[in-house]
Amino acid sequence: MAEHDHHHYDDHSELSETELRVRALETILTEKGYVEPAALDAIVQAYETKVGPHNGARVVAKAWSDPAFKQALLEDATKAVGTLGHVSRVGDHLVAVENTPERHNMVVCTLCSCYPWEMLGLPPVWYKAAPYRSRAVKDPRGVLADFGVSLPKDTEIRVWDSTAETRFLVLPMRPRGTEGWSEEQLAELVTRDSMIGTGFPKLPGSPS
Amino acid sequence: MNGVHDMGGMDGFGKVEAEPNEPTFHETWEGRVLAMVRAMGAAGAFNIDTSRFYRESLPPHVYLASSYYRKWMLGLEDNLRDKGFVTASELAAGHAKEAAKPLKHGKFGLDDVERIMVRGKFERTPQAAAKFKVGDRVRAKNIHPATHTRLPRYTRGHVGVVERILGCQVFPDSAATESGENPQWLYNVVFDSAELWGPDADPTVKISIDAFEPYLEAA
Numbered sequence: 199m200a201e202h203d204h205h206h207y208d209d210h211s212e213l214s215e216t217e218l219r220v221r222a223l224e225t226i227l228t229e230k231g232y233v234e235p236a237a238l239d240a241i242v243q244a245y246e247t248k249v250g251p252h253n254g255a256r257v258v259a260k261a262w263s264d265p266a267f268k269q270a271l272l273e274d275a276t277k278a279v280g281t282l283g284h285v286s287r288v289g290d291h292l293v294a295v296e297n298t299p300e301r302h303n304m305v306v307c308t309l310c311s312c313y314p315w316e317m318l319g320l321p322p323v324w325y326k327a328a329p330y331r332s333r334a335v336k337d338p339r340g341v342l343a344d345f346g347v348s349l350p351k352d353t354e355i356r357v358w359d360s361t362a363e364t365r366f367l368v369l370p371m372r373p374r375g376t377e378g379w380s381e382e383q384l385a386e387l388v389t390r391d392s393m394i395g396t397g398f399p400k401l402p403g404s405p406s
Numbered sequence: 407m408n409g410v411h412d413m414g415g416m417d418g419f420g421k422v423e424a425e426p427n428e429p430t431f432h433e434t435w436e437g438r439v440l441a442m443v444r445a446m447g448a449a450g451a452f453n454i455d456t457s458r459f460y461r462e463s464l465p466p467h468v469y470l471a472s473s474y475y476r477k478w479m480l481g482l483e484d485n486l487r488d489k490g491f492v493t494a495s496e497l498a499a500g501h502a503k504e505a506a507k508p509l510k511h512g513k514f515g516l517d518d519v520e521r522i523m524v525r526g527k528f529e530r531t532p533q534a535a536a537k538f539k540v541g542d543r544v545r546a547k548n549i550h551p552a553t554h555t556r557l558p559r560y561t562r563g564h565v566g567v568v569e570r571i572l573g574c575q576v577f578p579d580s581a582a583t584e585s586g587e588n589p590q591w592l593y594n595v596v597f598d599s600a601e602l603w604g605p606d607a608d609p610t611v612k613i614s615i616d617a618f619e620p621y622l623e624a625a
Contacts, residue, residue, distance in 0.1 A: 332414065363528040364592075
């Protein structure tokens with residue numbers, strides 16, 4: 199017991215100021231009966247395990263495979279995704295925007311970090327950080343270069359700044375050489391960044 | 407407010423650096439902060455716009471120097487303290503010392519988790535017809551409210567074209583100050599890059615924002 203206490207003390211001495219404050223806040227909210235700690239555990243677990251880019255990838259793969267679904271997705275993405283029982287439930291205000299040889303779409307939130315959580319999971323740090331938020335609307339080609347992505351000079355770039363509750367999902371172009379592939383195989387090619395517009399899908403045969 | 411959070415078009419922040427195989431949370435406390443914000447919001451302590459307003463109201467040097475979830479933590483503390491759910495003395499002590507303040511939707515429990523994994527609905531019944539239609543030229547007003555707004559500075563005074571009508575939705579400027587939902591028509595407005603960034607801008611780029619009707623005037 200003394201041994202355990204000793205280790206416990208050591209652990210605490212290494213906690214950062216932020217971590218101490220977070221623990222304090224959780225203790226207060228729990229003691230005052232505002233939240234159940236088990237409910238907080240469940241929220242964390244859901245974001246770590248249930249939501250993620252695999253949801254968006256299935257939607258994209260379906261759109262690549264099924265022209266009627268693609269049309270429905272572009273017309274009303276919330277409704278279209280709602281018809282796919284196997285994808286996580288999606289809230290309102292989802293808009294899918296299609297990449298074509300003439301136009302590339304890229305999504306940002308200059309004011310905070312708005313992002314289609316149900317489709318892509320929680321946003322990566324770069325999406326929430328100043329370099330992306332400041333430059334995406336002014337120098338999208340420069341930002342794409344940071345990702346190692348370059349587009350033909352005459353391709354139109356459309357940047358969607360997520361300033362309200364609309365959430366944008368980029369529908370990337372289907373890679374060549376995937377004729378006859380199943381939706382499951384296609385979904386493996388769809389990367390998170392390709393659905394934000396800062397990357398492309400993987401090519402067939404590229405390492406996963 | 408003309409805060410440092412309104413970053414569109416600023417220079418000097420450097421390259422975008424992506425982290426390969428980034429974890430969902432880098433530290434355990436980050437997940438706890440996210441969960442507390444979601445839980446207290448769902449329990450009715452505050453709405454999403456208020457939550458955003460608290461983060462952008464952090465002093466600029468704090469905002470810029472804090473990690474994403476530290477901003478969330480700081481904003482949450484301020485928000486809950488101002489609304490009387492926790493006190494400064496409790497935050498300092500790390501324990502409850504006073505009676506709880508009733509939450510609009512009651513304690514957040516395990517049964518509530520599933521419903522918050524789906525986004526809320528922000529569309530409301532319109533009180534009037536939409537003022538603009540698809541194809542209309544509109545100017546983002548030159549307005550500088552000191553409180554929360556979702557009209558980015560880089561668009562103010564500039565002319566764009568309405569591309570979509572997104573229904574009538576909760577107006578963040580009102581919701582953030584707890585003065586009601588005050589639903590307003592919402593439009594996707596697209597701007598040419600030269601209109602926003604001048605003649606040297608990349609002519610292949612177009613930028614759009616979602617703009618509420620009070621942000622716009624006919625052009």
